[in-house]
Amino acid sequence: MSETTQSPSDGELIVRLQETDLEALGLLFERHRARVYRTALAIVHDPAAAEDILQDCFLKVYMNAKRIDPGRPLAPWLYRVTVNLSYTWLSRRKGQRASFDDTIEQIVGPARHAPDRVTEQLETRQKVRSAISALNLDQRVVVVLYYLNGLGLQDIAAILDLPVGTVKSRLYYARENLRGKLGANLSWLSEEAHGYF
DSSP, rough: OOOOOOOOHHHHHHHHHHOHHHHHHHHHHHHHHHHHHHHHHHOOOOOHHHHHHHHHHHHHHHHHHGOOOOTOSHHHHHHHHOOOOOHHHHHTTOOOOHHHHHHHHHHOSSSSSSSHHHHHHHHHHHHHHHHHHSOOHHHHHHIIIIIIIIOOOHHHHHHOOHHHHHHHHHHHHHHHHHHHHOSSHHHHHHHHHHHOO
16 A cells, blocks of 8 residues: 655645644645745835735734635635735835835846846846836736736636726736837736746
8 A cells, every 4th residue: 555645735724724723824834935925025025025924914814714715725815815915015115115126136036048148138127127116006916916926817806806807907008008118019028927027
């Protein structure tokens, strides 16, 4: 008889957490922390704040475990909490804007490309940083969820508690704003999103 250890699903971990199993919270944290942190960082542009948002998000998982439906995917719930915590943090810091450069460098790390392309890529990254930083918050959040996290319009609408049409509109205007700053062809954005966010 061979022993195969299969990771418990998010739903199984939520059930365990509802029964006050703190190990389940640790497993959920390890499984989802990168996406929560990356999403918060792309919205707030502050690594320390993103770390705080990450911790607050999982504190909310713990405190609201009994209300979380283990039969539904956990990721959309986590995105909603992350976005809401990010909005709250930004509203407290209204008027102050962190540099998007720090965010990019935290996520992207050192360049791993051929030397003859590094200069061109750095220039492109700078243009993308500036263009995304210039988006209004509603558009920036949709761009982060769509391109960085690869979520569909329906998922984003559910996370932000908005009609799909509103999400489409925000994404459309975000793309138009980016197109105006970056040029007519944005096809590379979805392919290269992780390299620029």
